[in-house]
Amino acid sequence: xxxxxxxxxxxxxIVHEPRYLVILTAGIVFTFVFFASMTKEGQPxxxxxxxxxxxxxxxxxxxxxELDATPGVHVSAVYNNHTEARKAMQRGEIFAFYEIxxxxxNTLLQFRAPHFVLYVNSAxxxxxxxxxxxxxxxxxxxxxxVQREVYRKKGYxxxxxMGLIQPVEYDTRTIxxxxxxxxxxxxxxxxxxxxxxxxxxxxAYIIARERQKKTLxxxxxxxxxxxxxxxxxxxxxxxxWYILLCLTANLIMFGFMGFPMEGSWMLMTVNTILLIxxxxxxxxxxxxxxxxxxxxMGISAIYSAMSFSLSGFSFPVESMPTFFxxxxxxxxxxxxxxxxxxxxxxxxxxxxxxxxFCALLAFGILPIAGSMMLAWQMRQQQxxxxxxxxxxxxxxx
Amino acid sequence: xxxxxxxxxxVLSIEVRRVFSDRMVLLIFFLAPLLYPLIxxxxxxxxxVENMSVAIVDESPxxxxxxxxxxxxxxxxxxxxxxxxxxxxxxxxxxxxxARAIFYFPKDYSSKLASLQTARIVVFSDMSSFYFYKxxxxxxxxxxxxxxxxxxLQRYEQAGLSPTEASIQMQPVxxxxxxxxxxxxxxxxxxxxxxxxxxxxxxxxxxxxxLCGDANENRHAMILIPPHLRTKSVHRVIFGRSLCYLIIYTxxxxxxxxxxxxxxxxxxxxxxxxxxxxxxxxxxxxxxFGMTIGNLMVRQKITPMLCFVFFSVVLFFLTxxxxxxxxxxxxxxxxxxxxxxxxxxxxxxKIASMGGNLEIVRHEYMTLWFQAATYxxxxxxxxxxxxxxxxxxxxxxxxxxxxxxxxxxx
Numbered sequence: 001x002x003x004x005x006x007x008x009x010x011x012x013x014i015v016h017e018p019r020y021l022v023i024l025t026a027g028i029v030f031t032f033v034f035f036a037s038m039t040k041e042g043q044p045x046x047x048x049x050x051x052x053x054x055x056x057x058x059x060x061x062x063x064x065x066e067l068d069a070t071p072g073v074h075v076s077a078v079y080n081n082h083t084e085a086r087k088a089m090q091r092g093e094i095f096a097f098y099e100i101x102x103x104x105x106n107t108l109l110q111f112r113a114p115h116f117v118l119y120v121n122s123a124x125x126x127x128x129x130x131x132x133x134x135x136x137x138x139x140x141x142x143x144x145x146v147q148r149e150v151y152r153k154k155g156y157x158x159x160x161x162m163g164l165i166q167p168v169e170y171d172t173r174t175i176x177x178x179x180x181x182x183x184x185x186x187x188x189x190x191x192x193x194x195x196x197x198x199x200x201x202x203x204a205y206i207i208a209r210e211r212q213k214k215t216l217x218x219x220x221x222x223x224x225x226x227x228x229x230x231x232x233x234x235x236x237x238x239x240x241w242y243i244l245l246c247l248t249a250n251l252i253m254f255g256f257m258g259f260p261m262e263g264s265w266m267l268m269t270v271n272t273i274l275l276i277x278x279x280x281x282x283x284x285x286x287x288x289x290x291x292x293x294x295x296x297m298g299i300s301a302i303y304s305a306m307s308f309s310l311s312g313f314s315f316p317v318e319s320m321p322t323f324f325x326x327x328x329x330x331x332x333x334x335x336x337x338x339x340x341x342x343x344x345x346x347x348x349x350x351x352x353x354x355x356x357f358c359a360l361l362a363f364g365i366l367p368i369a370g371s372m373m374l375a376w377q378m379r380q381q382q383x384x385x386x387x388x389x390x391x392x393x394x395x396x397x
Numbered sequence: 398x399x400x401x402x403x404x405x406x407x408v409l410s411i412e413v414r415r416v417f418s419d420r421m422v423l424l425i426f427f428l429a430p431l432l433y434p435l436i437x438x439x440x441x442x443x444x445x446v447e448n449m450s451v452a453i454v455d456e457s458p459x460x461x462x463x464x465x466x467x468x469x470x471x472x473x474x475x476x477x478x479x480x481x482x483x484x485x486x487x488x489x490x491x492x493x494x495x496a497r498a499i500f501y502f503p504k505d506y507s508s509k510l511a512s513l514q515t516a517r518i519v520v521f522s523d524m525s526s527f528y529f530y531k532x533x534x535x536x537x538x539x540x541x542x543x544x545x546x547x548x549x550l551q552r553y554e555q556a557g558l559s560p561t562e563a564s565i566q567m568q569p570v571x572x573x574x575x576x577x578x579x580x581x582x583x584x585x586x587x588x589x590x591x592x593x594x595x596x597x598x599x600x601x602x603x604x605x606x607x608l609c610g611d612a613n614e615n616r617h618a619m620i621l622i623p624p625h626l627r628t629k630s631v632h633r634v635i636f637g638r639s640l641c642y643l644i645i646y647t648x649x650x651x652x653x654x655x656x657x658x659x660x661x662x663x664x665x666x667x668x669x670x671x672x673x674x675x676x677x678x679x680x681x682x683x684x685x686f687g688m689t690i691g692n693l694m695v696r697q698k699i700t701p702m703l704c705f706v707f708f709s710v711v712l713f714f715l716t717x718x719x720x721x722x723x724x725x726x727x728x729x730x731x732x733x734x735x736x737x738x739x740x741x742x743x744x745x746x747k748i749a750s751m752g753g754n755l756e757i758v759r760h761e762y763m764t765l766w767f768q769a770a771t772y773x774x775x776x777x778x779x780x781x782x783x784x785x786x787x788x789x790x791x792x793x794x795x796x797x798x799x800x801x802x803x804x805x806x807x
Contacts, residue, residue, distance in 0.1 A: 023704055034711055037726055044724035089577070090753045091760070092743060095721065108570075115571045123578040123664070123750040125587045127721040129531070136574065143570045163513040164556075167548040168465075168541060170520050172534075175491070177524035182720075185527055190710065197707050205703050212699075294421035294607075297702040302429065308710060309440055315584045316526045319446045321439060338494075341525035346492045 002223035006233025009222055014237060020205070021241070024198050028245055031194050032187075036257070039183030047131045048076035050097040052085045057105035066142065067098065072134045089121050096120045096131040098139075108146075126182070176260055176345030184259045188340060189313040191253070192272065193333045195246045196279040197304045202242075203235060203283030204300040208293035220378065227371035227378075231288075235280050242276045254344070262347030270357065271339045278332035278363035288370030291377060311337045335359050401633055408637025415608060416641065421698070422611075425604045430649045433596045437589060438661040444583025446532040450478035452487040452496035459507035465518075465544055469500065474536035488521070497523045498533040513552060528584070535582075578751045579664060586750070589663050591718050593653050594679075594745045598738040599709050601646060601680070602687040606701035609691030614698055631781045635773065639684045650676050658749065666752030674755060675744055678765035682737035685772030692779040716742040740764040 014021060051067060053060045068075045076094060079085040085097045097119050104114040118135055122128035144165045151161045177184050210216045223230035250272060254261040261268070283300055290296045310317065310328040317328045328334045335356040342348040342356075416422050451469065455462050470477040479496055481487040490496040499521040509516040520537060523529045553563035579586045654672055658665045695701055714720060715733035722730060722743075733739040744761030747753040755762055 020700075020703065027704065027707060031707070031711060034729070035714070038714060038720055038729060040726075041724070044721050046724060047721060048723050087757065090747055090751045090757045092722075092747060113568050113571045115573065117573045117575060119575045119577055121578055121751070122576050122580070122582050123587060123746055124718060124721060125582075125584070126719055127724075128576075128579075129582070132574070132576075136572070139570070139572045143568065143572070146570060160513060162515050164549065164552055166515050167510065167513075167545055167552065168516050168518060170537060170541060171517050172520045172522065174522050174524045174530060180524075180530075185524065194707055194710060201703050201706065205699060208699065292420070294419075294699055294702075295424070297699045298421055298424045301702050301706045302432070305433070305706065305709070306436065306440075309437065313526055314528075315441060315588075316446055316528050319443050319528070321442060324440050337525075341494075341523075342492075345523070345525055348492055352492070 002226055002229040003233040003236075005222045006219065006230050007236055009219070010234050010237055020202070021238075024202060025241075025245065028191075028195055028198060028249075032191055032249055032252075035187050035190065036183065039181075039186060042179055042181040042183060043072070044127060044130060044182075045072060047073045047096075047127055047134075048094045049073045049131055049135060050077045050079060050085055050088060050094045051075055052079045052082055052097055052099040054080070054102040055100050055104040056102075059105045059108065060100045063098065063100060063142065067135070067138060070134050070138045073131055085119070089119065092124075094121075095124060095127045096135055098135065176262075176341070178260070181259075183257075185313075187253055188259055188344065189311055189333075189337050190308070191249045192246055192275060192336060192340075193308055193311055195242055195249070196275055196333050196336070197307055199238070199242045199276050199279040200283040200286075200300055200304050201297070202238060203280045204287040204296050206234065206238070207231075207284060207287035208296040211291065211296075212293040216378070227288075227375045228368060231284055231367055231371055235284065239276060239280055242280075243273050246272045246276055259344075261344050263343035263349065267343050267350060267353060268340070271336055271343065271353070271360075274357060274360035275332050275336040278335075278360045281363040281366040282332065285366035285370040288367070288374040307331050307333050310334055313337050329359065332360055332363060401630075404630065404633040405637040405640065408634050409641050412608075412638045412641040415611075416604075416645065419608070419611065422604050422607055425600050425607065426645060427649075429600045430596055430653055434589075434593055434653050434657045437592055438585070438657065438663075441583075441585035441588060442661070444581055444585045445474070446528045447473055448476040449474060449497045449529060449532045449536075450495060451475045451533070452479040452481055452490050452499045453477055454481050454484050454487045454499060454501045456504045457502055457506040457508070461507050461510050461516075461548075462502045464547075465502075465540065466500075468540045468543060469536065472536040472539060474532040491521065491523060494523075497529040498537075500537070510548065513555075531582075578666075585661075586664050587718070589661070590658070590746050590749050591713065591716060591742050593657070594742045595709060595713060595716075595738055597646070597650060597653060597680075598683055598712070598736075598741060599706070601642060601683045602690075603701050603705060605642065605684060605687030606691040606695045606705065607698055609688065610695040610698040610700055613696050631784065632773075632777050635685070635688065635776050635780060638688070639681065642684050643680055646680055647673075650680070654745065654749070664750040666750065667748035667754075671748055671754055672745070675748060675758065675762060675765075678762065678769050679737055679741040679744075682765050682769040682772060683741075685769055685776045686737055688776040689772050689779050692776070692783050712736060712738050715739055718742060718746065734764065734768075737765060737768050740768070 049067065051060070051064050053064065064075055064078060067073065073096075077088065079088070079097075082099060085094070085099070088094050089097065099117040099119065101115060101117075104116075107114040116139065118132070118139065120128050120132040120135075122132075147165050148161055151164060156164070174180055210219050219234070220227060220230050223233060247269060250268060253259050254265075254268075282303070286300045286303065287296045290299060309315070310324065310331050311333040312318075312328060317325055317334070320328075339353050339356050342352045346352075416426065453466055453469075455466065466477055469475050475498075479487065479490055481490065484499070484501055487496065487499045487501070491499060499519075501519040501521070503517065503519065506516050506518070520533060522533045550560075550563060554560075576582065651669075651673070654676070655669055657663075691701070715729065715736065716739050717725060717733065722733075725733070740761035744758040744765070747758050747761070751757075
């Protein structure tokens, strides 16, 4: 059978020149280790914040201490004026600061409300939001502490006090990520996205390399001239390898690292397999259609570079302009991500996922189209070469 | 001196010709820095999640809950699209991705409010994207604070306090929030300045690596360089080439980092001269970094595309814009300073988004000059070593060839 001969040829190649497979695998492992160790703590801890203490009183010092005791932030400096603090914020040394104006303690003693200002640097998305959240909560609690003291003196019960201080509260349940772990949110989509990215590029590369080394013909001859068989035989080892890598990554994330997995493992495995195969289909299509090897790599890079954004795990695709919402369907990782959120977050079954499975399967049309394209190119080339030999023959004569 | 300039000029003109005759390099040098900023600016044009659909389960229909729901609907972030009778129904909507959050008012909501206790609202949020959670949180919190004031005021009046007394009781301390540098908290304003610098970094780096790979594949690229420059005065070659890339990238940088942010309304507080002054060491550092890596590692023209492109994601996280540098593990912090993108992004964001000047970004600026100097030396060493190796090999081949011809002649 044609496929087996191509497969043997490709395996021999891999054994002889394993360089790129090793480099890319190392790249995937590196990326995994990088993100796992970076987001180990779940959320950034000990964010530096500051206090501008213009009051210098007992109260302002106590606020400093309480800020330092707030989880997630630590007071890295106390400044005397606003300009110094602003500059420190511009230098990126602190992410937020409280400004305590002079005369605060006196105001409080006069039973008037002192005025605190909280400045937050939101150019740093995560750090700004988190430090804001912590400092605002601390501010609310500080206010509540003052209120509570007053009510205690007035003889209210604790329950009444809570009712007065906080009449309504939220009980937030974050589905699919109960600890609001950034690593969980990030890695579950980013790692498969990186593997899919590499699968597209590598597939495009190995086909472009046949063109570059002018071994296209000998490759197709092994498959008996059937381009589709030649493609399958050639890509099969890589398919298996990348599926193995992606499944291992998922196993580590959902198994050992304990990221929530509500649904069935089998659906997730199918999802992973389809992601890799669909990505390879895209890579094969690009490489088959574009006759120039460097251009092939350029186009597949341009295509793949947008996959992280258009998967929609960072900024929701639904909130992008309408064109990109439809455009994102051209990316296997988008379907993977939607399936992932169905399976792992909500525990949905096959009934919810099948449209996306079908969409991923539909990427299978691409290599068929690509192989037809390649066959046509080969025929064209043959015709050209016979033309030129026919033209040359009279001259030779 | 004149000789040096002449040599540099010669290398420069050769390099310009090489860049413009290579389709792949043209694609990377010109198309990518023009295309990506535009595409990504369009993608993130809507900075925030707006009118996210929310399901409401109200098990204690009352004036209080209705007022709360009404306020939720009027926030820009949320839109109450579904009113469900049971929690299961709402959860089903969430499972179908129709509702991204659920606000559930339990049976005792109004009775607790009436008996002056703390009433509880349960919020379920879809965590598939942090932005759904953020929208639910921002919209929900603004309503919560507003609603708390309304209820508190009622309660104090019931307790017999005068309105002024009540207002002091309610807010013993007044907190004001000032969100600086990205007031809407938009994703685009945060992400795009980082992306713009990364695009410049990655395209320039890749282009140079590809040119190195090309020189390695095609011998004639080497022959173009005059023999006296191949080993001894290698720094002139490095200078000449970098001048070529610098000339190409200066207009691109002005377009990408000055005009595009203006057209798309991204934060732009820095001035042009500060930005250009800051970018000079950045571009130089990237060029020399590219030459070092390119000469050291790249053997084939298409390898860089295959091996380095996916690395952009890692670089993005190494910049410290997402995961702050203060919380980064020590090792990754040092590792991040191997790449010019880290100080480049940090510095550019501080200038463009936060209105800093060169004094504010002194740390990044000095780091970039230091990187540029270090990578210049490494680029010289690597190029010298490589040319020397090649020179020796060609001499060897030449000698063998002579020996063979001598033998055959004999």
